[in-house]
Amino acid sequence: MRSIKAFIITVLSVILISCGNSGTQKTSLSIVTDAKKNVAKLGETVKLSIKNPKDLEISSVNYTLNGIAVDETFTLDDERLGIQTITATVTYGDASEDISTKLTILNNQTPKVYGYNIINTYSHDITSYTQGLEFHNGELYESTGQYGESKLRKVDYKTGEVLQNIDLADQYFGEGLTIFNNTIYQLTWQEGIGFIYDVNTFEKTGSFTYGKSKEGWGICNDGKHIYKTDGTEQIWFLNPDTLVEEGKLQAYTNKGKIVELNELEWVNGKIYANRYQKNGVAIINPKNGAIEGVIDFSPLKKLVKQHSGLDVLNGIAYNPQTKTLFVTGKRWDKLFEVEVFEK
Structure with a gap:
């Protein structure tokens, strides 16, 4: 070990x-x-x-x-x-x-190491280049990437059935999403713009541009604030009314900074973030940016269908109804419901 x-x-x-x-x-x-x-x-x-x-x-x-x-x-x-x-x-x-x-x-402490148990395994669209994942009222919402393939959809997570779907224009590379006050906020990668939708109809109601954070990677919210990553160690605070950046955290351990923070999820008072091209998730203190724990999800990639387009873990969603975490990856054919525990 x-x-x-x-x-x-x-x-x-x-x-x-x-x-x-x-x-x-x-x-x-x-x-x-x-x-x-x-x-x-x-x-x-x-x-x-x-x-x-x-x-x-x-x-x-x-x-x-x-x-x-x-x-x-x-x-x-x-x-x-x-x-x-x-x-x-x-x-x-x-x-x-x-x-x-x-x-x-x-930070003055080494991150704790967490393991997980798989509770359930569900079907997931193997063509989806998953970027963002979030539950809202018991239903799963997903944002996917790649130019010409990016989309926003609502999914029945138990069956994999797509309940609602809209495609982004070919010039946009979809990234993370979050749902705040019955509104969906979806990032794009290098286009410097995010889109706003009605959560019920998927009607696009507006857009917003980025400020100091030049790229869009991951996004989540705690019910009061919106947090956004840009591919560095920085996590930006967005004003929930204007979506203007009003400050930032920097993700650090007791050794140094962690860059390429990607998909975000708010889980019981902490920010969960996966790092691009890594199959692990960092548990971050939203007050000071300290990485307090890490979860090694690398074994999950071996449990999905192996194919030429298979990519890394990406997609973290906490379901408050089941109090469990759901994770998947880019072009994975499975969505895993897991229970996390400290080793």
């Missing part, structure tokens, strides 16, 4: 980080931290100071971490993970200057 450390590396391919002072300085002043390579973990204490090679007569220094005031020495408590900005407002003589540097914050 592989060790937990080896498993996490295999499933999620952690990218080790090495970050230093990257702030742009107006003068010779700079911020110095006692964190090695400006990297620290939650629970650790960080001490700040000002490097002042010209011996300016500094009268005051005020520090902030992402705009929130901190002392010269502070402990990382519930901060968001990833690359964060420390700013110092330095006053000397009659002048005042803002200088900044970057601090990379890691």
Whole structure:
């Protein structure tokens, strides 16, 4: 049996980080931290100071971490993970200057490893290049990709029967979907646009464009907020009324960032995300971006029909009626209902 450390590396391919002072300085002043390579973990204490090679007569220094005031020495408590900005407002003589540097914050715990039991196996359209999967009122909704093949559909998950279907125009590559306030939000990949539909009629009622996140990968919601991935380690917060990006998380472990986050699902207060080209799912804390657990679903791919178009796991849906998770993949002929447990 592989060790937990080896498993996490295999499933999620952690990218080790090495970050230093990257702030742009107006003068010779700079911020110095006692964190090695400006990297620290939650629970650790960080001490700040000002490097002042010209011996300016500094009268005051005020520090902030992402705009929130901190002392010269502070402990990382519930901060968001990833690359964060420390700013110092330095006053000397009659002048005042803002200088900044970057601090990379890691989680302080290794992700837990979860296993699963298969409860049921259902038929799934083997031609569907699954991108998004979500339950709404007991019915399964699916978004699929590939140019000329992308579609949005409602499916009877027990039989595989397609209950509703619309095809996207050939120039769009469908990606993730989520249902919020009886409205379907469907992403496209590199076209920079998402589509909005009435959940009952599938009538297209609008669209929205992306901001800082240039691509559309996965999307989910917690009943109040909408979360979106763009193929990096970033998970963006979308305003549910305007769909404008209002902030972001960065998905990190105790070792580094996890990129290519793809399909998302909200499950009991956590964000579940699969990583593109991997057959594992990360369990992410939506408050700080910490990857708290991983599920290895790689054995499932061996249980579906093997064919030339078979691709990776993609598609996570939590059914609140059964309290179970449903997973499938791109061009898989099966949909698996599973129960997840901590090893």
